[in-house]
Amino acid sequence: MNSLYIARESMIHRLDPRTKILFVLFIVISSFLFKDPAMQLILLIGMFPLVLLSKLVKQYLMSMQFLMLFVVLIMTIHGIYNPIGETPVFEIFGGLTFKYESLVYASVMSFRILVIGTAAVIFVMTTHPSDLAIALMKWKVPHSIAFMFLSTFQIIPIIAREAKIVMEAQQARCLDVKANIFERVKHLVPLFAPLFIITFVKVHQLSYVLECRAFSRNGVKTSLRETKISSLDYMFISGMLVLLLTELYLSFAQQISLTTSNLLVSSLFAVWAVFFIVIVKFVYKKVSVFIGG
Amino acid sequence: MEPFIKVTGVSHVYPNGVTAIQDVNLEIGEGEIVAVLGSNGSGKTTLVKHFNGLLKPTTGQVTVGNMNTKKERIAKLSSLVGYVFQNPNHQTFLPTVRQELYYGCKNLKISEEETEKRVKKAIELFELENLLDANPFDLNSSKRKEIGMASIMAISPKVVVLDEPTTGQDHKGCKRVLELVKMFHEHGHIVVLVTHDMQLIGELNCRVVIMNKSRKIADDRADVVFKNQELLKTADLQPPQVMELANQLTYLNRNESYLTIDSIVKWFKHNKKGLEEERKIGTGS
Incomplete structure (x- = not known):
């Protein structure tokens, strides 16, 4: 997913x-x-x-x-x-x-x-999500903004997955995530700090990957998926x-x-x-x- | 003596319905080095995640030092079983190496003396004296991985699980991992390795557990396992290159096992004569 x-x-x-x-x-x-x-x-x-x-x-x-x-x-x-x-x-x-x-x-x-x-x-x-980006582009939304929209949708599950790993990794360092509520609030730092770092690293990588695939090239972009307004619409x-x-x-x-x-x-x-x-x-x-x- | 980790009839089914491991029995005793091998998706990581309670068995039972993992908190089990994650970025986040080392002990809430003692031992073990004030993120990736290990070892767990310790490491890094594993072993830790690095296993010649399609299919010493071609084929594993060479050079002593370059070189040095004879036969035919 x-x-x-x-x-x-x-x-x-x-x-x-x-x-x-x-x-x-x-x-x-x-x-x-x-x-x-x-x-x-x-x-x-x-x-x-x-x-x-x-x-x-x-x-x-x-x-x-x-x-x-x-x-x-x-x-x-x-x-x-x-x-x-x-x-x-x-x-x-x-x-x-x-x-x-x-x-x-x-x-x-x-x-x-x-x-x-x-x-x-x-x-x-x-x-x-890709259909959404295409649809937005048909409404003359700039490609980069449509892509921003798209990647936001796609990064949420990635972050969720990373969050799970970080949670496990911190528990392996004896962090008791099932402690009482005050303790748990303190534990937000060890859970979120690595998550933020990893997310930034991932986004940074994404930008390189995009550039490697000629993302910022000018001109009309085509898409694999097509959306059409039909009679149903x-x-x-x-x-x-x-x-x-x-x-x-x-x-x-x-x-x-x-x-x-x-x-x-x-x-x-x-x-x-x-x-x-x-x-x-x-x-x-x-x-x-x-x-x- | 009771084994330290005892896995009895464990199966694990993920919430999405995928059965990751099935009916696995395993006992790991004091002072052992155990490598868990298998292709991707064979259930290696799932199995070792049961050791510190990150995953609880769907059926069966895992006991660690007489504690049932199902009934204990992960935080408590983690003081017995240290788990070093593949990506150190998931575990380290503090601004200095020193803080990283103290972090685990602080979570354990043990006395200051004991903390000092444990951290000092980790510093010595990993030779980190000069790096204590460095930011882990400024270090290169193999050093950062080492910091990740050190931060776990500072808790001084009985068992240490290393998830893919040599992946993405240069030659020096791999050698360092080998050194460290041997050192953990000497210090009386049980070491569990999850890896694809056959050379590392060859050098260690440790006990090997092979997972295939969510079942345990072999549990023996590395030299025995690596000779069993059929088994390796089923599990889709390749023995260390030296071993493969030895398997092809039919005139080598079948009763010996050649897991390292040194061992094969030693044979050649001792059997110069035999080698020359082989060459004669080769040219004669």
Whole structure:
């Protein structure tokens, strides 16, 4: 694996990267158009068929786990403590009251994270980095900048791999990475210093390698991979346009509000439940390794 | 006596489902030098990473000095089993050699006296007196590799694992590695080598463990293993060039093994006559 891209034979994979960039932009704009949690939820659920289409459901859910941490924290802490709240909705532990306005604020924020996160994950997982660079160049982005973009995508897994080796190498020098939290903060230096050095060395090498292969030569550059806008892309783009217009109409002319306190409470519980499952799964994994399953 | 490292029926499956080693049994006792050989991807590194707990066996058991590696922290095991990584840049990062040497002991949290003692021993062993204030990154690559080794030896582990110590080294560097390995051995350390450098193994004539397709297929002395052509072919290994020459010169004494140039030269010096006869036969036919 040399990037976050996961190869599959799917409709979403076949889309031109430019279409998918537009798609991410469209989702970001739509998400910021609505200040109604229900609409954010609709966006989120509406994107799920795309995940299904790209055949990456498992990987998608795995990457969302991490975002759930933020969502739970935002929903819970803002729901209780955000000062904009006035109308109490329900109470836990006797003193902590979730308020309607704060819950609306919190759920818009956290669902927005999920919505934009989903769009980004779909984009990154279904777009080959080289295709992205080519697509950018077709938009007249200079080659070197497109390449910078591309290499950033590709260097992340390399750094992750090196980080693992450095971690092992430092443990071999008796660094206790499983010590208490204060110790661990101190241990960031021995873990990051070699990593930085190695990354710089690698990038430096990369620049030499590129020059050896005539990277800075002027003129038109061709590519092995080709991206083409097909009828599928046009369909997709026009669909997005229609949706965007509808959204604009809905949010400015109609001022719709589908949110009820029931919806808020149930989504809060749903978030808690999902987070709980994630935690249980995580703990189970740790424990099973410890027991030696 | 109980072997210091005992590997019983160990298999390791990586999270991505690749079985790296399968049902390996191995015992390493005090004062041994063991070389783990095999082609790339045969599971050499995976095997030795079990010795200090960097990897835990999926099935089976690894005990190091009566400790089950599955139940101990790597940091603790590392004080018994020093692992020198192939690329010193992964291990060294401090601005001076002196700090590098003290670093491992500081992590161990042992008394100052003991630390001084261990570091002093490492300085003597590696002859680093003049380099203590140098920055490891200013040194050449073979010296840096040596610093990497010294930083591990300063912990004074019972076992030292060297991962590809001669890769990318010049002749002088390789000779130095050989010297160092012999020195570790004399000081009572168990040395485990992971290498492709057959000449080094030949010079050491140590115990050899051959890995092939994630299984252990041989465990014997180097001279015995290197004579077994069939085995070498299966494992895709080439014996040291001297050994290959000796295998082709059929008139050499079959019961002897010629792992070094010296040994073969010695034979020629002793058997000048036999050699001349051979030449006569050669020209006569």
